[in-house]
Amino acid sequence: MIAFYKLWDKMNRMGIRKKDLKDKKIISAATINKMNNNEIVTTETLDKLCEYLKCQPDEILEYIPNTSAEETSPDEE
Numbered sequence: 001m002i003a004f005y006k007l008w009d010k011m012n013r014m015g016i017r018k019k020d021l022k023d024k025k026i027i028s029a030a031t032i033n034k035m036n037n038n039e040i041v042t043t044e045t046l047d048k049l050c051e052y053l054k055c056q057p058d059e060i061l062e063y064i065p066n067t068s069a070e071e072t073s074p075d076e077e
Helices: 005-014 020-024 029-036 044-055
Strands: none
Touching: 005 020, 005 044, 020 029
């Protein structure tokens, strides 16, 4: 799963609100809702955010491995 808590923390530290992203047409309200729920967004969205915030992707998202016992890693196939 990709988690966006780093994005919200960075924006908070920069004094940027989610509403600002929508008002400045960086990303849509629907995309903000997706990110609130850690759902899939496009690389275009990530590109726009990184450009606006002047940052690298690892500063706004984190990959959290799925801990499901049913899943196997590519090495185990």
